[in-house]
Amino acid sequence: MTRDHGDNKRGPLAPGTQSQPGDWRDSYAAAFPGSSADEVTVDTLANMSALPDSSHGPDTNAEDELSEPTRRPGYLGESARIGKYAVLRQLGEGGMGVVYSAYDEELDRRVALKLIRPGRDNSPANQARMQREARAMARMSHPNVVQVYEVGRWEQQVYLAMEFVQGRTLGSWLKAQPRTWQQVLDVMVQAGRGLSAAHQADIVHGDFKPDNILVDEHGHARVMDFGLARAAPRTDPDLSASGLRRDAAAADPGAATSRAGPASGAVGAVDAEPEHRHTSEPDDGVPLPDPGRSHGGRVAGTPAYMAAEQHAGRQPDVRTDQFSYAVTLYTALYGHHPFAGGSLLELVINVSDGKIRPPPADSPVPPGVHAAIVRALDRDPEYRFPSMSDLLDALNRGSGRARDPEFDLSVARPQRVMLSMIIPASILAITVVLIVYSPEGSLLPSPASNAIAGAVINVVLFALIFAFRGSFFKNTINRRVMAWLVVSSLAMLVHRTAAVVLGTPVATTMVNDLLMLGAIATMAGIAIERWIWYAAGVMLAGALLCAAFPAVSSLILVGSLVAVFLLAFRFWSR
Incomplete structure (x- = not known):
């Protein structure tokens, strides 16, 4: 199924059955007490809580371990113990949970402990949700x-x-410095x-957003x-926009479908922010709910990152996670939300209508990356990528990150780096020997010694290639x-051998060596x-210096060759 993803707008989901704006405003006012629908903007959602409801706060800096925040009633202090864990400090809290840094005395490691937040209903349903989170995470083992x-x-x-990761959420990471x-x-x-690993384990995350991505000090990202x-539900054709229209019309022909939500007009709960769960029935408490279970009108998630089918009260699937991922990526790359409007209401309408904001005109992001994101942001799940792996492949292709295995220089990188260190070391060692045994007062070897030096370098090079031939x-x-x-x-060895036969002066031979090597490097650069063009420039410049200063041409040649391998080391070790 293909179409032009440059235009994500196809009109209302159900012509003639849109709910009135007042219905939406009433629903948002109920979901977000104290704020009118116009006031609940994307920025409001981002700032409703200083710390996300996740396994870590925005920033788990080790230096902060030295200070203990003011303890509040019901919260644990540094002297508390939870089973075998000694509590160190509070890391963060959100709508449902509070997270502490703790020490596992039995296994001698730092962990993150998550409990239901004091003041939050410690009901069986909320306890079941914690168990559901643990069960979902336990089904995966992925870096x-x-x-x-x-x-x-x-x-x-x-x-x-849980695993303690010293890092910060994606939002904090982006704000820390320009990226x-x-x-x-x-x-x-x-x-x-x-x-993608979660999807392969048949798990739908259901609330993917910047607060649920942790980036450590080495730039390694983890989903939490x-x-x-x-x-994860099996393939369900009713998740398409047409399926949403059919089901909504069947449920309530008069007002079932609208431009941005279900018949009830309910808006989902925000978890990372203070949780506002607008629901007609309590959570059923099943650790990993059956995807076929009826939800009774309940919508759970973070509205700013929810797909049209989530706003419509439909069950999320892997393509719903894909949409949330694309919203997060778009916002991180371009600095604004793809569907942002003056209010949350307008944002959800934009999501349902597929009105994607254009990226900045001066954005350096490649068009191929933008095209992949736009496809993943389609309001109809059927038009998104079949899987997260397909989306990641498209992003890699669009960014130029995808590599043809035949031209992947990450292959044999350690071996090339080793070669780039051994060869110049051998050249320097041979040079020292030649200078020591050269005629007194001269820095130039004899023609025969020069040829022998070339032969020794060939032996070292071929030995290394043979040793690492598999790579x-x-x-x-x-x-x-x-x-x-x-x-x-080999060209240098043949040339030096010919110079011995022809009686060519050593200084002249060295000038010709560098000219020849520079010409070969120029073609290799193509x-x-x-980067080999830089090597060519170094050797051609060395040839000019040898011609100008023949008495030290041997040192100039050695310096040029060592510089070439230093360049190789720099570019091969990246």
Whole structure:
């Protein structure tokens, strides 16, 4: 199924059956007490709570461990114990949970403990939600998902012991300093892998957003907070926009469907912010709810990141997570929400109508990345990518990150780096020997010694290539790199041998060596890697210096060759 994803607008979901604006305003006023619908903007959602309801607060800096915040009634102090865990300090809290840094004395490790927030209803339903989060996380073992270690009970409460990650949420990470689009995309692709792992474990996250992405001090991203997770539904054709229209019309022909929500006009609960769950019945408490279960009109999630089908009260599936991921990525790359309006009401209407805001005119983000995001933001799940893996592949292709395996220089990188260190070290060692045994008062070796030095370098190079042949011959780009080095080394040996036969002065031979090596490197820069042009420039400049200062031409040649391998080390070790 294909269509032009540059235009995401196809008119109302159900012509002639839109609810009146007043219905929406009443519903939002009920979901967000104290704020009119016009006041509940995206920024309001982002700032309703200083700390997210997640396994960590926005910033878990180790320096903050030295200070204990003012203890409030019902919250745990540093002397508290929860089972085998010694509480260190509070990390953060949100609408439902509070998170503490704690120490596992048995396994000698730091953990993050999550409990139901004091003052929050410690009902069986909320306890079941904590167990659901633990059960969902326990089904996965992935480097881009926060790991859960244990779920237990303490003083009639359920607690989660999770991996402690020293880092900050995506929003805090973005605000800490300016980030390039490449850095943002790299972090988001990592988070996408974590989300994809959840989908492969048949888990729908249900509340993917910046507050649920943790970025550590090394730029490694992890997905967290599976409090709204549920079992992934099987392929359901009724999740399409046409299916939404059919079901809504069947439920209430007069006002079932609208431009932005279900017949009741209910708006979902916000978890990372103070939780506003607008529901007609309590949570059923099933750890991983059956995707086929009726929800009784309940919508749970964060409205600013919810897809049209979530706003319409439909069950989320993996494509719903994909939409939330795309909203998060768009906002992180372009600095504004793709559907932002003057109010939450307007935002949800924009989502349902598919009205995506254009990116800034001067944005450096490649068009291919934007096209992939726009497709994932389609209001109809059927038009999104079949899976998160497909979306990530499209992002990699659009950004140029995708690599042809035959031209992937990450292959054999350690071996090339080692070669770039051993060869110049050998050249320097040989040079020292030649200078020591050269005629007194001269820095130039004899023609025969010069040829022998070339032979020794060839032996070292071929020995390294043979030792790492399994890596160097694994793909085309590495074979080309080795061909460049071999051709250059053999050409120099042949040239020096001919110079011995012809009686060419050593200084002249060295000038010709550098001219020849520079010419070969120029061609290699076209066929292999562009940085080799820098190497060509170094050797051609060395040839000019050798011609100008023949008495020290041996030192100039050695310096030029060492500089070439230092360049190789720099570019190969990136």
